Amino acid sequence: MTTLAVSRDRKPVLAESFNEHGWQALKDSYKIGDLLMPCCMTPAIPKTSPNFLQFFAHYSDGCASSPESQWHLATKEVLIKELLSLGVEPKFEEPGRSAKSAWKADIFFVVGERQIVIEVQYSYQHLRDYLRRQERYVQSGVSAYWLLYLPRYLTLSKSLMQHRIKTEFAGKLPKGTAQCIPQFPMACFELSDENGMVIGVKLKVTLKDWLNSLILNEFKYEAGTWIIA
Numbered sequence: 001m002t003t004l005a006v007s008r009d010r011k012p013v014l015a016e017s018f019n020e021h022g023w024q025a026l027k028d029s030y031k032i033g034d035l036l037m038p039c040c041m042t043p044a045i046p047k048t049s050p051n052f053l054q055f056f057a058h059y060s061d062g063c064a065s066s067p068e069s070q071w072h073l074a075t076k077e078v079l080i081k082e083l084l085s086l087g088v089e090p091k092f093e094e095p096g097r098s099a100k101s102a103w104k105a106d107i108f109f110v111v112g113e114r115q116i117v118i119e120v121q122y123s124y125q126h127l128r129d130y131l132r133r134q135e136r137y138v139q140s141g142v143s144a145y146w147l148l149y150l151p152r153y154l155t156l157s158k159s160l161m162q163h164r165i166k167t168e169f170a171g172k173l174p175k176g177t178a179q180c181i182p183q184f185p186m187a188c189f190e191l192s193d194e195n196g197m198v199i200g201v202k203l204k205v206t207l208k209d210w211l212n213s214l215i216l217n218e219f220k221y222e223a224g225t226w227i228i229a
């Protein structure tokens, strides 16, 4: 059961933000396709449970999304809710273009002059694909940050270290941390009942504090690692 839907212009719609009257008005006025399920972007319908909980359900029989996309969605859902509570207007699956190629961001929002993207990664991806996707955002003038599922974070950290040992450190193990690079802002995300924690080499903060550091432009690469400065 989800309390999050997405509007046609990819803005989040929270069921709990409606009072009883507003919810009934939505039920009376929506058209199929006005609201989409965040898991699979198919039409959503507003419903009320027997104990008066307001929620969204699939218009069609069910959801085609996998357990992988369930984690992905749950993470995006807490991101959206925390961002809304911090006063920014996040968008889902926002498309954009660089000079060379197109992208679609998991979460996109604007703070002043800065365009910010958060990518959430659950499934395996090769280091060069992470870097290529990041480069697209750089070319578009977008600041992109990555939140990785723990196994992905560990795999990517190892790949980055191996890559640097080969290309920068002439085959020798460097002193200090080597699993972070300045051109790839990343951290591990642990989803929990509360809202989740963002964890890095020298970082352990609530999701809200981490998002706030993005808004304030305080998530920085310093002394070999990504920290809140």
Ligand SMILES: [Zn+2]
Pocket: 037, 038, 039, 040, 041, 042, 058, 062, 063, 064, 065
């Ligand atoms: Zn779905």
